[in-house]
Structures are given as C-alpha cells and as structure tokens.
Amino acid sequence: MPRWERVADAEARDLLARAERDLRGGDATASVHACCDAFVRLIALRPELLQANIPGDHLIHHRQFPRLGADLYDVDGRPAIRFERQRFSTGDAITYFEFTIDTALSEQL
C-alpha cells in the first residue's frame, strides 16, 4: 500500500495522491506544486510546523522542508511557498513528496 494512503487528512491525502500521479506520469513540476500545496495544508492543521521548517540564520538541516527552488517562508505568520524555478526534476519531486508524507505520518495528520 502506498504510504500516502495512510495520511489521515482527506485534503492532504488527495493532494499527495495527485503528486504521485504526476510523478508517475512524468510531470515532476506539477508533482512538486501538489506537494507544496499538501505541506501548506499540513501547516494549517499543525501551525507549529511552519517555524519548525524555516531555516534559522540561513541554517538548513536535514529535518526541514527541502529548499530546492520551492522554498517555504513565513509571511506574517502564514506559510508562503516561493517558486524560484520554472521546472523541477524527478529527483526534486521525489524529495518533496517523501518529505511531505513523512511529516504527515510522523505528525499523525
């Protein structure tokens, strides 16, 4: 069973299902966008995820939302994703996809 099926929140699960379809269909860029939407949804459910995933003092570490050109920011206490790139690779998409699922499952969302 794909791991995204274990995500409890229906909206996040649907977005992750779409992300996986796009990934399998070869549209990595669409997949990254769906993952970002899913992560923003997770933050709506668990607001403390926002600060936990913003690098402090430009420090990036291994347990934060990836910064591969779809970067998470705190804009007046609300999450914002800035897309620094027009196109993403399959590897980028897998990275965002797996991180978002890991977060959803570890937070039991």
Add this chain to the structure above:
Amino acid sequence: MKFGLFYEMQLPRPLDAESWDPDAERRLFGEMIEQVELADRLGYDYVFFVEHHFLEEYAHSSAPEMVLAALSGRTSRIRLGHGVIQMPPSMNHPARVAERIATLDVLSGGRVEFGTGEGTSDTELNAFHVGRAVKKSMWEEATRECVKMMVQTPYEGYEGEFFSMGRRNVIPKPLQRPHPPLWVAASRRETTMLAARFGIGSLGFGFETPEETAERVQEYYRLVREECFPIGVAINPGLLVLNQFMCAEDDEEAVRRSANGPGFFSYSLGYYSTSGGTARDEQGVSLIERHQPGRTNIFRNFSALPQEQKDGRRQLQQARLLTQEEIAAQEPEGETARALFRAARSGSAIGSPDTIRRNIARYEDAHLDVMVLNAQCGDRRHEHIMEAIELFGTQVMPDFQERHETKHRRWREGQLAGVELPVNSSI
C-alpha cells in the same frame, strides 16, 4: 551483512603549531594504504572514499579516483568505492567521470562501486558555482547521462539544462556490464527513497540507528519492487549505513582509543556542512563565517571545548539532528560507561569484539545490506586503527559474512521477487 571501511582522510592540525609538518599528508596516505591492504587480506568487502574539496582537517580526500587507482594495484579482492563523486558538471564533467570510472574498473578487474552525490557544503558548492536549489537536478541529469556514456557505443549526445555534449564514443567501457553498481549519498531519509525509486543503492551517511534502518529497509525494498523507474541500465538494490568504529581487546581500551574521533568528526562536519555551517559559538554565530583558509586551526578550537561538548552530541543537537528528549536520555555516570551506553544505544561499533557483535546485530536484524566503518577520524593512531581492523576482521566480521550468504541473500532475493529489471550488484 557485508562490511567495508570509509575514509574522509581526516587530518587535524597539530595543537602546538600553526600548520601540519611537511610530511603529514604523505604519512596519512601511506598509513591509509596499509590499512586498506590489511582489510583486503582479511576479507573486508568494500572501501569507500569521499570526494570533498577545501575542507581542511575534515576531509583531505579530494581526488579519490587517484587513491582508488593506487589501491587497485595493491589489493586483489576488496571492492573500490566512490563514496561519492560530486556529480554537478562544473565539479566533474559527466564524460570525465565515465572515463575515470571505466578506467578504474578495467584496471581493478571489475571492482568499482560508483557512488554519486550532489555536494553539500557552501565551501564547495560556491567555489564551483553550483546553486543549492539546482544541485539535485544537476546530479540527476549528470548521473543519467554518465551511465549512458558507459553503455552506449557511441554515446548519442545530449542537450540538457546543465550540460550539453555532441555524439561521441566515450572510452574505455567498464569491465562490469552494463555498468558498475550505482549508489547515491543519502543523508536525508527522502534521498534513500529516491534511491529506491531510481533503482540504486543508498549510501546512508547520516549514522542512522538500527531502528531507523529497519523502517527504511522495508520501505526501500517496497519501492524497488513497486515503484522503480531506473536511472541506470542495471539496478543495484541495497542499503549501506556508515557507523563509528573502534575495536580493542576490552571495552575500556576501545573507548580510550576511540578518543575524540567521533567527536571531531561531528564537530568538523558541522563546521563545514550545509549552508552556513551548523557548528556555532556561544553567541550562535556559525564558525565557518570566521574561517580563514589555510590558517584556522579547527582541531585547536575543538580541543578547547569542555569535555561534554566534544562527544559529538552537542553538534548534533545544534544541527537539530537529535531532539531534547534524545539528549536528555538517562545516562550512566563516568565517561567510559557513558560512551559505551551511547554506543549501545546508537548501535555504534565501538568496544570489544563481544560488545560490537551485540551492538551491530540489531542492524543485521533490520536486514541491512552493508555497514561501512569510520575508523580513521580525529587524531587516532595508525597502530590502533590497524589493530581494530584486524580484531574486527578476525573475530566479528566472519560470522556476519557467513550469515549474509546463508540467510540475508535469501531474504533479499525474496524482497526482489518479481522485479524483472537487470541487476548489477555486489551485495
């Protein structure tokens, strides 16, 4: 489980001088060759070398292809691993990588493990003009095309986002067909899953615990079975974990000889790693910002820390790789007892042969394929490393290797049942 050695080629500056003596690097490389020759004689399966640039004291292995070429002539069985080649084209052009891998494979009689990576420290990425946001895409494009260069006659050519090259026949071709086993460095969990989806081995350089490994192994092999779209021509399903290592006749001596190896490893890794460095001063300013190339004595700074900050956990905490709860876990009194407690908890290979056997058995239970041991780190002594390699190689490793053949191989075949993709793997 199979076993290997792992080398950053650490060379701490002396405490009582501003820089190394003129013979220090020759001695370091000479001792490493003796260590690998011994490992080869004892039946260790692998040796892996990093590629890092400008990371003084932390990693003097900047030209691993040269080291592995030297070792190919001085060893006969041990497999020669890149752990890893930094694949962004401005660091290593894919055609040059294909040529070097193939040449080494021919020279060594087909013993190359082709580990790939994207680079991580600003010190390196900025020097080679590699953007952090695009480095993974660079890795993917370069790795995919590099493999094609090894298998196509002639290579069809490529017009890409990060490099382009016309139709050429890239020679020589590797001895292992279609190409040597492919790996990717995975310090993040999601990169291990990326490896599974691309059908390549995961080089777990994040010192994953046995529990983390157990979860990753299951998900990794599920993805290989169900969702694999290979980046290479042949897949190399496998997980490798890097582990801290020091073996001696008894636990106390092993802890004493382990000394500040793991602590300096973590400190210097944090000093250079990721963006801005994770090692911080008491004001929270990253130490790398004050780094003076060719001048700063990182080992002296490390040595000046209070003892409780030298064990690596402080650096892990600063990097937020350990939680407060993990840091606060109940620990015994006394330095040696505490070191052994931590080794047992994390599955480290530090202790007597019995202790190590017990600690790493949890990785075997997790169905880990390969463990590589970080023996050479900090200012450890060559003779202690040699004894550790010998003790482990004669008293611990053989039983695990035998069970690899009699049990693990069958388990792995079961995991890969139904996978119809071609495989080239040394596991």
